[in-house]
Amino acid sequence: MQEERRLAVLRAIVEDYVSTEEPVGSKALVERHGLNVSPATVRNDMAALEDEGYLTQPHTSAGRVPTDKGYRLFVDRLTTVKPMTGAEKRAISSFLDGAVDLDEIVTRSVRLLSQLTRQVAVVQYPTLSRSTVRHVELVALAPDRLLAVLILSSGRVEQRLVELGVPIADDDLARLRTRLNLSATGEVIADAVTALRDLAEAEPGPSALVAGVLVDAMSDHRSDSRVAVGGAANLARYGDSFDSAVRPLLEALEEHVVLLKLMGEASAAGTVTVRIGAEGPIEQFSSTSVVTTGYGPHDDALATLGIVGPTRMDYPGTMAAVRAVARYVSRILDEA
Amino acid sequence: MQEERRLAVLRAIVEDYVSTEEPVGSKALVERHGLNVSPATVRNDMAALEDEGYLTQPHTSAGRVPTDKGYRLFVDRLTTVKPMTGAEKRAISSFLDGAVDLDEIVTRSVRLLSQLTRQVAVVQYPTLSRSTVRHVELVALAPDRLLAVLILSSGRVEQRLVELGVPIADDDLARLRTRLNLSATGEVIADAVTALRDLAEAEPGPSALVAGVLVDAMSDHRSDSRVAVGGAANLARYGDSFDSAVRPLLEALEEHVVLLKLMGEASAAGTVTVRIGAEGPIEQFSSTSVVTTGYGPHDDALATLGIVGPTRMDYPGTMAAVRAVARYVSRILDEA
DNA sequence: GCTGGCACTCGTCGTGCGGGAGTGCCAAGC
DNA sequence: GCTTGGCACTCCCGCACGACGAGTGCCAGC
Numbered sequence: 063m064q065e066e067r068r069l070a071v072l073r074a075i076v077e078d079y080v081s082t083e084e085p086v087g088s089k090a091l092v093e094r095h096g097l098n099v100s101p102a103t104v105r106n107d108m109a110a111l112e113d114e115g116y117l118t119q120p121h122t123s124a125g126r127v128p129t130d131k132g133y134r135l136f137v138d139r140l141t142t143v144k145p146m147t148g149a150e151k152r153a154i155s156s157f158l159d160g161a162v163d164l165d166e167i168v169t170r171s172v173r174l175l176s177q178l179t180r181q182v183a184v185v186q187y188p189t190l191s192r193s194t195v196r197h198v199e200l201v202a203l204a205p206d207r208l209l210a211v212l213i214l215s216s217g218r219v220e221q222r223l224v225e226l227g228v229p230i231a232d233d234d235l236a237r238l239r240t241r242l243n244l245s246a247t248g249e250v251i252a253d254a255v256t257a258l259r260d261l262a263e264a265e266p267g268p269s270a271l272v273a274g275v276l277v278d279a280m281s282d283h284r285s286d287s288r289v290a291v292g293g294a295a296n297l298a299r300y301g302d303s304f305d306s307a308v309r310p311l312l313e314a315l316e317e318h319v320v321l322l323k324l325m326g327e328a329s330a331a332g333t334v335t336v337r338i339g340a341e342g343p344i345e346q347f348s349s350t351s352v353v354t355t356g357y358g359p360h361d362d363a364l365a366t367l368g369i370v371g372p373t374r375m376d377y378p379g380t381m382a383a384v385r386a387v388a389r390y391v392s393r394i395l396d397e398a
Numbered sequence: 399m400q401e402e403r404r405l406a407v408l409r410a411i412v413e414d415y416v417s418t419e420e421p422v423g424s425k426a427l428v429e430r431h432g433l434n435v436s437p438a439t440v441r442n443d444m445a446a447l448e449d450e451g452y453l454t455q456p457h458t459s460a461g462r463v464p465t466d467k468g469y470r471l472f473v474d475r476l477t478t479v480k481p482m483t484g485a486e487k488r489a490i491s492s493f494l495d496g497a498v499d500l501d502e503i504v505t506r507s508v509r510l511l512s513q514l515t516r517q518v519a520v521v522q523y524p525t526l527s528r529s530t531v532r533h534v535e536l537v538a539l540a541p542d543r544l545l546a547v548l549i550l551s552s553g554r555v556e557q558r559l560v561e562l563g564v565p566i567a568d569d570d571l572a573r574l575r576t577r578l579n580l581s582a583t584g585e586v587i588a589d590a591v592t593a594l595r596d597l598a599e600a601e602p603g604p605s606a607l608v609a610g611v612l613v614d615a616m617s618d619h620r621s622d623s624r625v626a627v628g629g630a631a632n633l634a635r636y637g638d639s640f641d642s643a644v645r646p647l648l649e650a651l652e653e654h655v656v657l658l659k660l661m662g663e664a665s666a667a668g669t670v671t672v673r674i675g676a677e678g679p680i681e682q683f684s685s686t687s688v689v690t691t692g693y694g695p696h697d698d699a700l701a702t703l704g705i706v707g708p709t710r711m712d713y714p715g716t717m718a719a720v721r722a723v724a725r726y727v728s729r730i731l732d733e734a
Numbered sequence: 735g736c737t738g739g740c741a742c743t744c745g746t747c748g749t750g751c752g753g754g755a756g757t758g759c760c761a762a763g764c
Numbered sequence: 765g766c767t768t769g770g771c772a773c774t775c776c777c778g779c780a781c782g783a784c785g786a787g788t789g790c791c792a793g794c
Binding site: 400435436437438439442456457458459460 | 735736742745
């Protein structure tokens with residue numbers, strides 16, 4: 063019985079602290095929430111919650127503040143993801159509609175997400191690995207110099223310069239183009255890579271060179287590791303502990319490699335992952351929380367998107383926003 | 399005679415203030431610089447400089463701080479751009495070498511520039527308008543659906559989906575491709591646009607449709623308005639006046655349209671433009687300085703790059719870094 | 735026109751002192 | 765056995781006060 067009330071107290075503290083950003087005391091708590099008990103009772107519960115590690119006091123005779131463990135419990139057991147309102151849904155779809163290419167979809171998603179959550183948004187570009195090759199194009203820039211263009215089903219275009227060393231005739235080039243497309247077009251990246259490797263082995267010289275470059279382009283780590291970041295201005299709302307906290311965060315946000323690690327494995331579409339404080343793998347983000355989810359066409363989690371914010375955040379609202387944006391972006395990718 | 403010394407005093411104050419970030423007093427000034435006069439003399443000069451508007455005091459009985467006007471004079475008359483050392487030059491070229499495409503050139507430039515200057519770097523992508531069409535490629539995704547790919551001399555690739563409405567035969571497609579390339583390849587954007595418009599007019603139907611899309615892609619404003627930003631973490635060094643100053647700056651840095659306005663017209667390559675404080679067109683940046691220069695292949699100022707920082711910055715060093723990076727990037731674009 | 739001296743200003747920093755919010759604990763009540 | 769009102773205690777915060785010192789402006793002398 064009182065166990066239940068304790069959880070209610072924890073929830074109330076989290077909610078109050080998130081909205082006021084100040085340690086919450088027993089008296090204010092009973093007033094603001096309709097707890098039908100006295101402050102003294104709440105104090106007992108608070109003391110118990112503190113013993114169990116869910117709360118902490120900045121100093122004696124201050125209110126209580128949730129610990130990471132407290133937030134964790136809140137997220138796991140006390141949260142129901144609140145659905146978006148109709149207006150919000152309309153805003154999301156109108157914001158994302160009309161994006162002409164992948165770049166723009168990602169750019170808009172980042173902006174949308176950061177505005178909805180008032181947090182720093184991070185959107186990973188869909189990884190190549192599960193997308194298929196749509197077309198390979200070769201353009202002769204000079205007799206011995208090609209531009210190889212790789213067009214993928216995800217809408218991504220990769221281009222590479224190829225120095226052949228020796229000139230290549232136009233009809234040889236045309237034949238090579240056909241051959242490459244026969245091997246690669248329609249294949250998943252992984253299969254296309256092996257097909258091109260076989261081709262390169264069977265036929266040395268220019269063909270092998272071009273095939274090699276294409277393989278490089280496909281497996282290029284850079285391609286997998288693109289992310290867009292937006293809403294960094296929201297970091298300025300950190301209020302307390304500023305230069306000490308924000309500087310390294312801003313730096314980390316420019317290190318896309320770090321960010322990718324932070325986003326981690328794409329969690330299955332529909333599942334929102336919340337990493338609170340030091341639960342994450344990256345030190346710089348040990349005093350922030352990260353809310354992510356996977357997205358991709360056909361709800362295939364090709365990539366991850368999410369937000370980074372202070373552990374003191376509105377989890378239900380944020381999780382809802384992240385989930386909603388992922389859902390809409392996935393739908394748009396379906397159509398493309 | 400004493401006019402000369404006054405300028406020396408102004409220069410010394412600027413230099414000291416830039417390095418210490420604290421108002422500089424007369425005594426410290428004569429000690430740190432080899433001025434062969436007494437503090438009292440310097441005080442007289444300071445008072446005169448203040449009357450003329452080059453200096454100001456945060457409060458009575460504090461040292462002097464340069465005004466925007468003071469910085470202006472410093473930059474215009476007291477600065478010799480210090481050349482980069484050999485080591486710095488090597489660092490720059492090794493940093494920029496090995497960039498495989500335009501995207502990477504820009505990304506690396508931004509990072510380099512922000513690290514060299516310890517400031518926020520902004521690099522505008524080369525505008526399309528002066529570059530030429532290298533190749534037009536059409537890829538059939540479905541019988542009535544094409545992907546049009548536009549490859550430009552600047553290394554940029556634009557792609558657009560074209561819904562034909564009616565299916566197109568393979569050999570018609572091949573003919574169209576040849577025709578488009580005949581009209582456009584090698585031409586400057588502006589000429590290519592008119593050529594394609596003519597073609598569209600002469601021949602309605604699918605050809606016109608595709609030509610129209612290509613024209614759109616060429617004149618698309620979005621293409622002209624891409625910028626990359628880096629080193630925002632350096633804003634955290636603003637020390638004083640933080641949340642008040644940095645928040646709007648961070649926001650403005652994410653508004654690429656605003657940034658483009660800030661960068662302004664590309665100044666001729668080789669000329670470094672310095673805008674101090676409120677001299678610039680944008681309110682949010684009225685307490686910062688902007689150092690820019692044009693760059694592009696063959697020293698054709700296709701685009702602008704530069705940095706944004708506090709008015710209190712090392713102008714000679716920053717100007718040198720901006721100029722050097724622009725020069726190297728231009729050279730790399732030459733080769734491509 | 736430069737210089738040393740001197741009085742004056744004013745921001746900064748350390749100290750000390752309520753005020754107040756909040757707690758912990760205890761004894762009484764349901 | 766919870767819950768509750770009461771009460772003493774802790775400790776942060778804000779404010780006033782005063783000493784200190786950096787820096788100035790001005791003046792008289794060279």
